[in-house]
Amino acid sequence: MTYPTQPTASHFIGGEYVEDTAGAALPVVYPATGETIAILHEATPAIIDRALEAAKGAQADWAAMSGTERGRVLRRAADIMRARNHDLSVLETMDTGKPYQETSVADATSGADALEYFGGLAGSLTGEHIQLPGGDWAYTVREPLGVCVGLGAWNYPTQIACWKAAPALACGNAMVFKPSETTPLCALKVAKILIEAGAPPGLFNVVQGAGAAGAALTTDPRVDKVSLTGSVPTGKKVYAAAAAEMKHVTMELGGKSPLVVFDDADLDDAVGGAILGNFYSSGQVCSNGTRVFVQRNLRDAFLDRLSERLANAVIGDPLDPETSFGPMVSEGQLQIVLNYISKGTEEGARLVSGGQRLDRPGCWITPAVFADVTDDMTIAREEIFGPVMCVLDFENEDEVIARANATEYGLSAGVFTSDLQRGHRVIGALQAGSCFLNSYNDAPVEVPFGGVKMSGVGRENSKAAIEHYSQLKSVYVRMGRVEAPF
Ligand SMILES: NC(=O)c1ccc[n+]([C@@H]2O[C@H](COP(=O)([O-])OP(=O)(O)OC[C@H]3O[C@@H](n4cnc5c(N)ncnc54)[C@H](O)[C@@H]3O)[C@@H](O)[C@H]2O)c1
Numbered sequence: 001m002t003y004p005t006q007p008t009a010s011h012f013i014g015g016e017y018v019e020d021t022a023g024a025a026l027p028v029v030y031p032a033t034g035e036t037i038a039i040l041h042e043a044t045p046a047i048i049d050r051a052l053e054a055a056k057g058a059q060a061d062w063a064a065m066s067g068t069e070r071g072r073v074l075r076r077a078a079d080i081m082r083a084r085n086h087d088l089s090v091l092e093t094m095d096t097g098k099p100y101q102e103t104s105v106a107d108a109t110s111g112a113d114a115l116e117y118f119g120g121l122a123g124s125l126t127g128e129h130i131q132l133p134g135g136d137w138a139y140t141v142r143e144p145l146g147v148c149v150g151l152g153a154w155n156y157p158t159q160i161a162c163w164k165a166a167p168a169l170a171c172g173n174a175m176v177f178k179p180s181e182t183t184p185l186c187a188l189k190v191a192k193i194l195i196e197a198g199a200p201p202g203l204f205n206v207v208q209g210a211g212a213a214g215a216a217l218t219t220d221p222r223v224d225k226v227s228l229t230g231s232v233p234t235g236k237k238v239y240a241a242a243a244a245e246m247k248h249v250t251m252e253l254g255g256k257s258p259l260v261v262f263d264d265a266d267l268d269d270a271v272g273g274a275i276l277g278n279f280y281s282s283g284q285v286c287s288n289g290t291r292v293f294v295q296r297n298l299r300d301a302f303l304d305r306l307s308e309r310l311a312n313a314v315i316g317d318p319l320d321p322e323t324s325f326g327p328m329v330s331e332g333q334l335q336i337v338l339n340y341i342s343k344g345t346e347e348g349a350r351l352v353s354g355g356q357r358l359d360r361p362g363c364w365i366t367p368a369v370f371a372d373v374t375d376d377m378t379i380a381r382e383e384i385f386g387p388v389m390c391v392l393d394f395e396n397e398d399e400v401i402a403r404a405n406a407t408e409y410g411l412s413a414g415v416f417t418s419d420l421q422r423g424h425r426v427i428g429a430l431q432a433g434s435c436f437l438n439s440y441n442d443a444p445v446e447v448p449f450g451g452v453k454m455s456g457v458g459r460e461n462s463k464a465a466i467e468h469y470s471q472l473k474s475v476y477v478r479m480g481r482v483e484a485p486f
């Protein structure tokens with residue numbers, strides 16, 4: 001397995017790598033072994049200022065291009081990403097610890113899909129002509145917002161950078177993107193590829209740092225829009241800071257989503273959906289269906305089949321294509337997960353399998369399954385963001401809908417049943433933004449992604465994202481005389 005060359009500096013500003021060792025050291029640890037694979041530096045105020053100035057300087061000329069011209073750059077970037085999928089996937093694995101088996105099909109490819117999709121839309125982002133009574137008429141102009149800030153979470157660094165950059169740039173904006181301090185490497189490659197594809201220097205910039213850097217970007221008066229992917233507590237802080245200056249926001253936040261399995265579901269599909277919705281990316285996925293409600297008379301068969309299939313998980317070197325389950329992203333996240341597992345046992349849930357730390361370097365834990373979980377338990381109420389599945393029993397449809405909705409979150413929901421009328425009826429009653437019927441965690445860029453309630457505001461991907469990265473100017477045109485009362 002070839003290792004791509006690590007980024008040669010911490011930041012990417014004005015079309016080139018920029019280093020500034022005055023910033024606090026930011027070690028990059030490979031989660032599979034615990035070894036430090038790079039030392040970056042957090043952005044200083046001077047670096048943040050430089051990035052925002054570069055974005056402001058590039059945005060006007062970029063917006064003056066036609067959408068078709070902008071789209072051509074984005075589609076070229078998509079082609080470059082696909083051509084380099086192997087190296088980008090290895091870098092994603094080294095940044096996050098996710099198995100290459102996953103990153104080679106779900107990260108850079110998803111980023112390329114977004115660049116291609118919004119590159120294709122860019123030329124169609126027009127206004128409209130509205131015919132009015134008396135010969136008057138109006139027209140609208142779809143305008144960019146200006147300078148956008150993207151703030152990334154650590155679990156999908158390449159995808160998150162592209163899901164924000166692609167619609168932002170398609171609409172004529174510039175962006176300063178700050179990846180998570182935990183996984184800082186991948187976004188630097190996205191920035192380099194955009195330059196190779198013909199993006200003007202300064203259009204898409206990457207700066208490193210943690211909350212303080214994110215807060216400085218959010219509140220800077222040069223910033224017109226903030227798009228955050230992160231936890232609900234962070235979302236509340238960022239939303240409030242952006243609201244103080246009436247900035248546009250997109251909030252892609254956390255969840256504790258329900259996955260409902262009726263007794264007429266295809267058992268292997270339902271178990272497969274639960275595995276995808278709890279153990280893909282070692283459970284570090286926002287939209288995961290971590291509250292698995294199984295109709296009571298199917299519960300034992302479900303747990304038995306789940307145990308059989310969990311035995312097939314290949315826990316090993318994430319760079320080995322055979323590996324299907326990798327480490328947690330960090331020691332800190334692993335400790336959070338271990339604490340929740342202890343809490344679950346203390347509160348009376350039955351640990352059916354897994355949940356043990358592996359005695360090897362790195363951040364390793366085996367996939368955990370709890371049964372006999374009740375709605376009041378901490379592990380059933382709080383987002384764990386790790387490989388911990390909670391299996392809860394239910395009797396009937398009305399009961400499970402009420403229990404599934406009894407949460408402050410509303411990111412995703414899944415239903416498995418062979419009765420499609422019931423499937424659509426139950427999905428329609430669940431309070432969630434991104435839902436799945438007889439499937440789980442599919443996220444093609446053509447489909448909106450995002451949550452309701454505390455899980456967020458706005459949508460990423462699909463044509464819906466255009467509304468969050470542009471604004472409409474309306475122009476009323478009077479063709480006759482102006483009639484005034486005096
Ligand atoms: N809805 C989605 O699409 C989605 C996708 C992935 C992850 N998530 C959520 O993200 C969380 C895990 O990621 P995380 O631990 O990186 O989240 P986090 O909230 O700790 O950090 C997210 C980003 O916000 C920055 N940040 C932190 N405090 C800030 C502040 N005060 N002002 C500005 N920026 C600030 C961080 O540096 C990071 O870049 C989970 O809750 C998960 O559900 C949501």
Ligand SMILES: C[N+](C)(C)CCCC=O
Pocket residue numbers: 155156284285286287441442443
């Ligand atoms: C593409 N997935 C798997 C839905 C993940 C989206 C980002 C949330 O963690």
